[in-house]
Amino acid sequence: MLIAEHLISKGPEDPDAADRSNAQGGGAGRRHQVVVIGSGFGGLFTTQALKRADVDVTLIAKTTHHLFQPLLYQVATGILSEGEIAPSTREILRRQRNSRVLLGEVTDVDLANHTVTSTVLDQTSVTAYDSLVVAAGAGQSYFGNDHFARFAPGMKSIDDALELRGRIFSSFEMAELVEDEEQRTRLLTFVVVGAGPTGVEMAGQIAELSHRTLRHEFRRIDPRQARVILLDAASSVLGSFGDSLGAKAVARLGQIGVEVQLGAKVVGVDRTGIEVEDAQGRRRIESVCKVWAAGVSASPLGALLAKQSGAGLDRAGRIEVLPDLTLPGHPEVFVVGDMIALDGLPGVAQLAIQGGRYAARQIEARLARKSPDRRQAGNVYGQPFEYHDKGSMATISRFSAVATIGRLRLSGFTAWLMWLAVHLVYIIGFKHRLTTLLHWAVSFVGRGRSERTVTQQQIFARQAIDQLGEDFTPTLSPRPGPDPRT
C-alpha cells in the first residue's frame, strides 16, 4: 500500500496559534492550510468562497465530480445525462490557483493531530490541516433494513441514478418479451417509497415516461397500462410544503396516473415485490422495479468526529455543532450541510451552500483578525451562523410544480417556471446549462428522452454483485493479492 503524506506537519493546537502563524505570513513561510472534505454543495461552495483568501485549499472527495443531487431523478428517467449534473470538480476549480483536488474516501480524521486520512484503491494519503471543513453529506437510510437496498435502490449518487435508469427502462423491455400475464403486470408496476420531493418527482417522471415518451414504442405492451404507485408511511404528500400544496400535488399526481397510497409502512422488500402494512393490515404489491426515496442518514464521518470531540449525534447520525458550525473544543473544525444538527435546520442545498460560505468567511476573518490591518476582519468574526430560508420547490410533472417562498405558496405553471429558472442558475457551467435546456426542451415540449442508454456492463456488474451475496458491499478497496509492482 502506498502512503502519501501531504504537507504533514502537526497543526497548532488552538486556532489563535494558527492565526498568529498566518498573521506573520504563515510562520515558516507556510500558508494556512484548509482541508475541505466533500465536493457537494457544502464542499464546493466553501472552496470557491476561499478563492481570494491567503490560504491553500485541498478538497478531498470520493468522487471526481460535483453532484447536483436535485436533478438525479432526471438522469434516472432518461432526461439528462450524468455529465450535465455531475461536472468534474477539477474542471470547475481549474482557475482557482489556491485550490487542489484529491480523489479519495476519507477514512479517518485525527482531531488531535490535525490530519485527514483518505484512500482510493491502494493509495492512502494523509493531509494536514490548520482549518478543516467537513461536508461529507448524507446517504440513504432504510431505517435499519439495509437489505432492502438491493431490491429498492435509493437515489443519492450517479451510480444510483444509472442503476435506476437500467431498472426502469429494462422493466418495459422485459414486459414486451414475457408471455406470462402476471409477470408482465409485475414488470409494469413501479413503486416509489417516500412522498417527499424526490419521491414525488420520481413518480411523476415514471408516469410521464409511460404515458408520453414510450407510448408508441412497443408493439405487444401498452406502456400506458403501467401502474405507478407512490407510497409513504406518513399521512400526507410533500409534508414540509403544508396541507394546501400537498393536496394540490396529490390532485396533479392523480391526473397524470400516479396512485398515491398514504399511511402505508414498508415492512418487506424482495426481488419481485414489496410488503406493506396499513390500516387494513399487511398486503403485498407485486413489483419488479422499486425506488427508495425515504430517509437519510448522515455520513459516518459524523460519528467519528462526535467520538473525538464529545459532540452529540441525532437519530439520523447528524452531528450537533455549535452555533458557529464548529465542534466543541475544536474551533478550527467546521461541519456544514447535511451532516449537521442545528436548530432543526433542513437538509437542503441552501443550508450547505450558506454553511460553506459562512465557514470560509470565518476562516478568513480569523486570519485577518491577527493581521496588521484588523479592519479586514470586519464584523464577521465570531458571529453565529444564520440560515436564510430561500424557499423550497418540487416538480410534479412537466409544466407543473409547487413552491413555497416565505409566506408565498405557488403551484402549477408559475411554480414550474420558477423551478426552471432556479435550477438553471445553480447548474454549474454555461455549457451544462445550455445542453440541459436543450434536453428539457426535448422532454417537456416534445415527448423524447435523450439519455436512455443502459450498458451491458451495468447489467453484468449488477449480476456479478448479486452473485457475491447479500453481505458484499462494493467499495474501491485495494485489490486482493500481492501488489504486481513489488
Ligand SMILES: Cc1cc2nc3c(=O)[nH]c(=O)nc-3n(C[C@H](O)[C@H](O)[C@H](O)COP(=O)(O)OP(=O)(O)OC[C@H]3O[C@@H](n4cnc5c(N)ncnc54)[C@H](O)[C@@H]3O)c2cc1C
Ligand atoms: C435525490 C435528491 C434530491 C434533492 N432535491 C433537493 C432540492 O430540490 N432542493 C434542495 O435544496 N435540496 C435537495 N436535495 C438535498 C441536497 O442535495 C443536499 O441537502 C445537499 O446536497 C447537501 O450538501 P452537502 O455538501 O452537505 O452534501 P453532498 O452534496 O451530498 O456532498 C457530499 C460530498 O461528500 C463526499 N463524501 C462523502 N463521504 C465522503 C468521504 N468519506 N470521503 C470523501 N468524500 C466524501 C461525496 O462524494 C460528496 O462529494 C436533494 C437530495 C437528493 C438526494
